[in-house]
Amino acid sequence: MYRQNFPEDPGMHNMADAGSSTRVTYRKNPNFIERIGSSLAGIVVGIALIGVSCYLTFWNEGRAVQTARSLEEGLKSVVTLGSAEVVFEENNGKLVHLSGPLQTDKFLFDDTYNVAVHAVKLRRSVDMFQWVEEERKREVNEGSQTREETTYSYSTEWKSELVRSSSFYNPNGHHNPESMRVSSQQQTAPDPHVGSFFLSSGLTGSITNYRKLNPQEKPKDVSVKLLDGVFYHSQDPMHPEVGDLRVTFEYAGRSGKESAKLGPPDVVSIVAKQQGHSLVHYQTNAGDSLEILYIGDLSAEEIFAKEQSQNAMLTWALRGAGWLLMFIGFSCMTSIVNTLVDWLPIVREIVNFGMATLNFSLSLSLSLSVIALGWIRYRPLLGVTILALAATPFVLSHLRRNKKKNRTA
Template sequence: MSQDPLVVTTHASWLQRLGGALAGMAVGVILVLGGLTLLFGNEGRAVRAAQTLDEGGRLATSASPDRIDPAQEGRPIHVVGMAQAAGPLSDESTGLRISGLRLVRKVELYQWVETVRTETRTRLGGGEETVATYDYRLEWSSLPVDSDGFKQPQGHVNPEPILKDQDFSTPQIRLGRRRLGPEAAAGLPATETVVLLAGDAQEAERRLGRKVVVSGDALYVGADPALPAVGDARIRYAAAPWGPISVIAGQQGADLVPYATRHGRLYEVRAGRLDAETMLQDAKAANQVLTWLVRLGGAVAIILGLALILNPAKVAADVFPPAGAIVGFGVVALAFIFGAILSALTIATAWLVVRPLLSVVVLTLGALVALGIWRFKAARGTRSEPRVVGTQ
C-alpha cells in the first residue's frame, strides 16, 4: 500500500553551496585521518591474529571431553564432544522454551517506510535546485523505522515495535566433564528453524496482550495475517541445537577458557566434529577476509575524504556548469588515484612496523626488479645502430 508522493523543491545559492563545501572539508579531513588509522591498525591486528593461531597450532594438544588431565592445565587443548546446555533456553517475552545452545529471535514489522528520490540541477551562476520526491509505502521490514524523522509524518505514524531482535545463549555448555561459558554459545550458528505450535501462540498472546496465531514458521502478532495492519509483527526463531562441537581453548580445571598467547587470545568454537588443523585454517581464512574488508573500508573512507576536501574546487567552477562538470570529474579521479596511493603507502608503512623482515625482502626484490628494468632499457637506448656502407 502506498500513497501519493510528496514533492519538495529546494534552492541553494552558489555562496551557500560554497560555504557547505568548505565546511565539508573538515569532515573530509576526519575521514582521511580515520581511514589512515583504520588501515594502519588493521595490519597489526591481522598479524597478531595470525601469530596467535600459529602459536596455538604449535602448542595445542588433543584432550578428552570426559577426562581432565592435570598435565594439560594452563595449556591450549583441542576437544571434540557432544555439547549440552545446563538447562532450557527461553524467551521470557513470548514464553517460548527450547532445548538448545543458542536461540535467536527475528522480528519483522509491518510499518510505513519512506523512500527518497532526488534530482539535482546546477544553474548558471553556480546555484543549485534539488527536487526531492518522498514516497510512503507499507512494508514488512526487519528494522524498526522511526516515523518521527519522516518528511511528512502525518498519516504515516509507526507505533513502538512490540518486540525487537534478540539473541539468547545458554550461560553454560557442558562438554562431557568440561564447561564452556556463554561466549562459546554466542559464536555457534543458529541454523535450525524452530517449529512453532498452537500452544506457543497461546502463551505469547497471554504475555504480549495481543492476538497471536501461528502463520507458517512465524508467530503472527495481529488480528489477521491475510490483512496486516500497521504495528503487526512476525516473530521467527532459529536455534543452535545440542550436538557435536569442536573447541580449541585453554584448560583451567574443568573450564575451557580463552588461552593467552604472546600475541592475543585463542578461543575457537565450531559446530561439528573438526580436527584442530581444519579449525585453525578456517580461522586464518576468516582473518584474511576480515583484513581485506577493513582495507577496503579504510581506502573508501580516504577516497571519500579526499573528494570532500577537493569539492570546493568543483563548486567554485559550477558558476559555469560545463566547467563544473569537468572539474568534478577531475576531483573524483584525483581522489581515487591519491586515495589508492595513500592507502597503499599506509599499508606498506604498517608492514615495516609489524612485518619488518618480510617488508625488507619485498622492498629489496622490488628494487632489484626496478633496477633490472632500468638497466635493460638503458642498454637498449644506448645500443649503436650498425653503419651501412654502400657504393656510390
C-alpha cells in the same frame, strides 16, 4: 526503500492507495567565491581523512601480524584431547583442542507461546505490521537556484523495529502504535558443555547456527493464531492490520539427546585454555587471546587454517577501507582545482579526469608506503620490498623527466 519481497508471506503487500505527498523547496546556488571557500574547507577535511587513513592502515598491519603470530603460536602449542569425557589435571593452563556433541541439562522455554527446545540458545523475534515512509528526491537546476522536489509515499509492511509515524512528512492516516505489546528476546542455557568441559561465555557466544523452529503446540492465548510455525496477534493473518504482531522462533546449538523433532546434537570443535572443568580464553605471548569454536568435527590444523583465512580477509578489507579514505581525502584536497575550471566544459572534463587519476596514484602509493612502514617494524625484508614497489611510479616519472631534459640539451 523499506520494502521486502515476500509475496507469499501473509500481509507482505503494498497498499497502492496509501497516497503520496510532494514537498518543493528552493535553495540558492553558491557563487564562485562560495565554491572556492568550500574547496578550501575541503582541504582541511582531506588532510584529516588522510591522517585517519594512515593510522588505520598502520594499525591494521600490526594487528594482522600479531594475529598471525598468535595463531602460529597456538598451533604449535595446542594439545588435542583424545576424549572430552575425562579431565586430566596435567592439561590445566594449556591450550587444548577437542570435539564433541553439545550438551545442556535443561530445556529453554517460552511460556507465553508454549515453546520449548533443547538447545544452547532460543531467540524470539517480533515484527509489527506498520506504516513506512519512502522518500524520493529530484533536483532541477534553475540557474541561480535549485528546485528540490521530495515525494513521500506510504506503504505497510512487517518491521522488527518500531517506526515512529510522528516523524512522517504526512502522518495523517499513517499512524503506528507507539510500542509493541510483545518484545523480542533471546535466552541462553546457563550450562552448555561438551563432555566434562563447560563452555565460557565467549565460546557460547560463538554458537550462532540459528535454525527456524516450527512450533506445533498452540499458545495459551486463544486470540493468537499459529500458521506455518509463526504466531500472529491478528484477527486475520492473511490480511493483517497496522499494529498486528508476528512472532517467530529460532534456536542455535542443538543439544541434549537425539530428538525425533530436532535431530542429533550439534558437534562442535573448540580451541581454548583448560581451566579445571572449564574452557576459557588463552592468552598468547604474541598478544592475542585464543577462544575459538566452530560447528562441526574439525582438527586443530583445520581450525587454525580457518582463523588464518579470516585474518587475511579482514586485513585486506581494512586495507581497502584505508585506501578509500585516502582517495577521498586527496579528492577533497584537490577539489579546488576542479572548482577553478568548472566553468569551462571541455577543460573541466580533462582536469577532472586528470585529478581523479592523480588522486588514485597518490592514494595507492601512500597506502603501500604506510603498509610497508608497518611491515618494516615486524618483517623488515617484506616491508622494504613493498616500499620499493610504492616508490616505483615516482622513480619512473623522475627518470622520464631526466630523459626528456637530456634530449632537449
